Amino acid sequence: MNRQPAITPGQTERRAMSTVSPQRPMMSRSGPPPRGVPSGSGFASTIDPIRVLRRHAGWIIVAAFLGTIIGVVAHVLLLRYYPLYASEAVFELQPGVSDSREVGTREIGSDQLAARLANTEAVLLTDPTILRSAVRHPDVRQTVWYRQFVRPSETGGETFIIDDAVDDLQETLSASVIRGTNFFRLTWRYHHAADVPVVLNSVASAYLERRREVNQAEFLQNIELFQSKLNETNRRLDALDQEIRSFIRDRGITSLTDPRYSQASIAAEQLTQEIGSTTSQLNIAQGMLMQTQAKLVGTIEPTQEDIQDAEYDPQISTILQTITNIKTELRTLNDRFHSQDNRVLAMESRLRATENELESKMTEVLRRNLEARHKRLTDQIENMRDNLEMLHAEAEAKDAVLRELAADQAQYQALEARRARYEAQRESDMMLIREIDLIRARVDAARVRLAQEAQLPREVAFPQMKFIVPLGTLLVVGLTVGLIFLREMTDQRIKRASDLSVVPSARVLGVIPELEEDPTNSAAAELVVCKHPRSVLAESYRQATTTVLQATERSGHQTILVLAGLPGSGTTTTVTNIAASLAATGKSVLVVDANFRRSKLANAMGVPSDGIGLGDLLVGEANVDEAISKSEFGVDVISAGTPGNRVFERFNNGLFENIIAELRAKYDVVLFDSPPAVVAGDAMVLANRVDAAMLVVRANQEQRGLVARLINQLADARCEGLGILLNRPRRTAGGYFKKNFEAMASYSAKS
Numbered sequence: 001m002n003r004q005p006a007i008t009p010g011q012t013e014r015r016a017m018s019t020v021s022p023q024r025p026m027m028s029r030s031g032p033p034p035r036g037v038p039s040g041s042g043f044a045s046t047i048d049p050i051r052v053l054r055r056h057a058g059w060i061i062v063a064a065f066l067g068t069i070i071g072v073v074a075h076v077l078l079l080r081y082y083p084l085y086a087s088e089a090v091f092e093l094q095p096g097v098s099d100s101r102e103v104g105t106r107e108i109g110s111d112q113l114a115a116r117l118a119n120t121e122a123v124l125l126t127d128p129t130i131l132r133s134a135v136r137h138p139d140v141r142q143t144v145w146y147r148q149f150v151r152p153s154e155t156g157g158e159t160f161i162i163d164d165a166v167d168d169l170q171e172t173l174s175a176s177v178i179r180g181t182n183f184f185r186l187t188w189r190y191h192h193a194a195d196v197p198v199v200l201n202s203v204a205s206a207y208l209e210r211r212r213e214v215n216q217a218e219f220l221q222n223i224e225l226f227q228s229k230l231n232e233t234n235r236r237l238d239a240l241d242q243e244i245r246s247f248i249r250d251r252g253i254t255s256l257t258d259p260r261y262s263q264a265s266i267a268a269e270q271l272t273q274e275i276g277s278t279t280s281q282l283n284i285a286q287g288m289l290m291q292t293q294a295k296l297v298g299t300i301e302p303t304q305e306d307i308q309d310a311e312y313d314p315q316i317s318t319i320l321q322t323i324t325n326i327k328t329e330l331r332t333l334n335d336r337f338h339s340q341d342n343r344v345l346a347m348e349s350r351l352r353a354t355e356n357e358l359e360s361k362m363t364e365v366l367r368r369n370l371e372a373r374h375k376r377l378t379d380q381i382e383n384m385r386d387n388l389e390m391l392h393a394e395a396e397a398k399d400a401v402l403r404e405l406a407a408d409q410a411q412y413q414a415l416e417a418r419r420a421r422y423e424a425q426r427e428s429d430m431m432l433i434r435e436i437d438l439i440r441a442r443v444d445a446a447r448v449r450l451a452q453e454a455q456l457p458r459e460v461a462f463p464q465m466k467f468i469v470p471l472g473t474l475l476v477v478g479l480t481v482g483l484i485f486l487r488e489m490t491d492q493r494i495k496r497a498s499d500l501s502v503v504p505s506a507r508v509l510g511v512i513p514e515l516e517e518d519p520t521n522s523a524a525a526e527l528v529v530c531k532h533p534r535s536v537l538a539e540s541y542r543q544a545t546t547t548v549l550q551a552t553e554r555s556g557h558q559t560i561l562v563l564a565g566l567p568g569s570g571t572t573t574t575v576t577n578i579a580a581s582l583a584a585t586g587k588s589v590l591v592v593d594a595n596f597r598r599s600k601l602a603n604a605m606g607v608p609s610d611g612i613g614l615g616d617l618l619v620g621e622a623n624v625d626e627a628i629s630k631s632e633f634g635v636d637v638i639s640a641g642t643p644g645n646r647v648f649e650r651f652n653n654g655l656f657e658n659i660i661a662e663l664r665a666k667y668d669v670v671l672f673d674s675p676p677a678v679v680a681g682d683a684m685v686l687a688n689r690v691d692a693a694m695l696v697v698r699a700n701q702e703q704r705g706l707v708a709r710l711i712n713q714l715a716d717a718r719c720e721g722l723g724i725l726l727n728r729p730r731r732t733a734g735g736y737f738k739k740n741f742e743a744m745a746s747y748s749a750k751s
Helices: 009-018 049-055 057-081 111-125 128-135 162-172 195-251 263-297 304-311 314-336 342-440 465-490 497-502 536-555 571-584 601-605 614-618 648-652 654-666 682-687 704-716 737-750
Strands: 084-093 150-152 158-160 174-177 183-190 448-452 460-462 508-512 559-564 589-593 628-630 636-638 669-673 692-698 720-727
Touching: 049 057, 049 465, 057 465, 084 111, 084 195, 111 174, 111 183, 111 195, 128 162, 128 195, 162 183, 183 195, 195 342, 195 448, 263 342, 304 314, 304 342, 314 342, 497 508, 497 704, 497 720, 508 536, 536 571, 536 692, 536 720, 559 571, 559 654, 559 682, 571 589, 571 601, 571 669, 571 692, 571 720, 589 601, 589 654, 601 636, 614 648, 614 654, 648 654, 648 682, 654 669, 682 704, 692 704, 704 720
Parallel strands: 508 720, 559 669, 559 692, 589 636, 589 669, 692 720
Antiparallel strands: 084 183, 084 448, 084 460, 150 158, 174 183, 628 636
16 A cells, blocks of 8 residues: 555645646746846857857867868969069158248147048049049050050050049059058059059159149138138228227217226125125025924924023923932932832832923923024014115116116227227238248148159069968858857757747756766666766756755645657656655655556556556546555656556546545655657646646757747646756756766765
C-alpha cells in the first residue's frame, strides 16, 4: 500500500479546494525578466557576440588566411595592370594686408580660421572654370591623358572632348588641407608618371591666374561700394545741418541748461528715494501681518520669540515660579520618601495641574499678544498706504515739469549726436577708399601663393602592399563575420536562456546542460539525481526543482503537468529527476505517465510499463491503489496502463477529475508526463485538469514562435504556468555557463 502522510486540517481544506480546479492565471505578462537573463529584446538580448565569435573561431582564422592570400594576389595584379603615380602642388595661404602702412604681412588668427580658409580655397581648385582653362594649356595637349579624350571628327580631323576631360579631373583631383599649417595641396594620380606634374602645374597656373582676377574685381567692387556710401553720407549730413538750424531758430533753445542739475530734478530724485523706502517698509509690514494672521488661525506655530514675549507676562512669570518651587519640593520629597508615598503623589498631581494651567494661560497670552500685534501692524500699513499715495501724486507733478524741460534739450542733443555720427562715417569712408587703393598697389596683398610645384613621381602610389594585404584580410574576415552574425540573427531557434527573453511572458525555471558537456561524465540523464548525485546535471535539476517547489508551495499546487512542444524535448527525463529531487526533500511524490502514444516513464523509473495504469483507471477497470507501483528511488509510479485501454479521449470525462482528486489526497506532489503539444492535443486537455504546468524546451530544436504559442495556449488553460525549463543547450562549455559547471563539479568532488 502507498504511504499516506498525515493530513492537517489546512491541507484537507487546500486539497478540497484543488478538486474544484479553478481558473488559474498563466505566467505574468509583465514584470522583470527571468533571473539570469538580460532584459530587453532584439540583437543585444539574444546574441552574445563573444560567444558567437568563440564558436566560429576556426572559420574566422581560415577567412583571415584566405584574405591574406587574396590581398597578395590582388597587389601583384594591380601593380602589373593598374599602377598609379601621384604628385602634388602645394599652396600657401597668406593672411594678406589689412593696413597699407604695415611693413610685413600678419599672422592668421587661429588654426580653425586657417583650416576653414584653406578648405575654401581647396574647393575652388577644382572649379570647372579653372579646369577648362587648365586643359587648354599647350603642355597638357602633349600628355597621354589628353589623348584619351580626343575623338575623330566628321570632317576627318580630331576633336578634343573638353567636358569629358573636365569631368575626369573633377573626379580624380583631390584638394586637401595640411593640418596644423597654412598650406593646402592639390593631388592627382595617373597611370603615366610623366603626365602627372604637367596636368597638376597647369591646374595650379590656371587657379592662380583666376585668383588674381578675382582679387582685382573685389578691389574695384569695394571702391565702388565705399564711394557710394560716402556720397550718401554727405547728402544726409547736409540735410541734417539744415534741420538743426531750423530747430534752433524755431524753439530758441540756445539758453537751455542741462535738466539733470535743476532743482526740479533733485526734488524728483528725493521723492523717488522716499517712495522706494516707504514701499519697502510697507512690504515688510505686510509680510509680518500675514505671519501674524497665520499664527492666529493656527497655520503657523508661534516662534520662540513669541513664546519669550509671553513669558514676560506677570501671570506667566508667577506660574513659572510656582512650577519651579513645586519641582524643588518634589525633589526633596523624592529624596525623603518612596515614589508611591501619598505626599509625593500629591505633589506630582499639583505639578501636573500647575503645568496644565501654564499651558492654558500661555495660549491665552500668546493669542492676546498676537491680536495686539495684528492691530498695530494693520494701522501701520494703512498709514503707509496713505503716505505712498501722496508721494506718488507729488512725484507725477515733478515728472511732468522735468519732461517738459528735458524734451527740447533731448531733441537738440539727438540732432547733434546724429551729425557727429555722420561726420565720423564720412571720415571712415574716405579713409577706407584710400586704404583700398594703397593695398591694391602692394605685391604681398595676394591671399594665395604657389609654395611648391608638382614634381615627377619616382615611386608608384598604388597599389601598396601594406594597405592591400590587410584590406583583403579585413574584407574577407568582415564578410565571414557578417555572414556568421546574419545566420545568428535569422535563426529563430531557442539556443540559450537569453533567447527566451524576447518571448512574451517567458520565465526560465532552470537550464539543464547537454550530457556530453557535464564535466563529471555522467552516463545517462534519466534519474541522474539518484544515480549521479554529484554531477552537474543533478545539481541543475535540483536548482530547477527548488524554483518549482517555491512556486507550488506559494500557490498550494499539488498536480503539475510537464509538457513540451516537439518530440525529444526531454519531458520524461525531467519528470524522473524532478520527482526524485522532490522525494529527497521528504515529500510524497507520484509520477503519472499520461503519454498514451509513446509511453516511456515506467521503463525510466524501473517498473513494468504494460501493467495496470492510467488507461485502466479511466475505463473503470481498476482502482488507484491497484495502479500504483513502487520504484526503488522513493517515487511512486502510475504507468500508461495496458495498451488496449490507452484511450486519450477519456481525459475529458469526469472520472479523470475524480482520479486526480484522489491522488491529491494521497500525495504531496503529482507529476504528469504528457505527449508533445504539437503532435497531440492531449497536453492541452491535461492542462485544464491540473493545478500547474511546466514547459520543457529543447535547445536548438524549438522555434521562438512555437514557444510563444504554447505559452499563450497555457495562459488560456485552467492551470498556472510555472515557467520554462531549457534542456540541453549546446556549446555552453565555451560560453558563460562553463565556469558555473566547472565550479559545480569541483565543489561536489571536494565535498
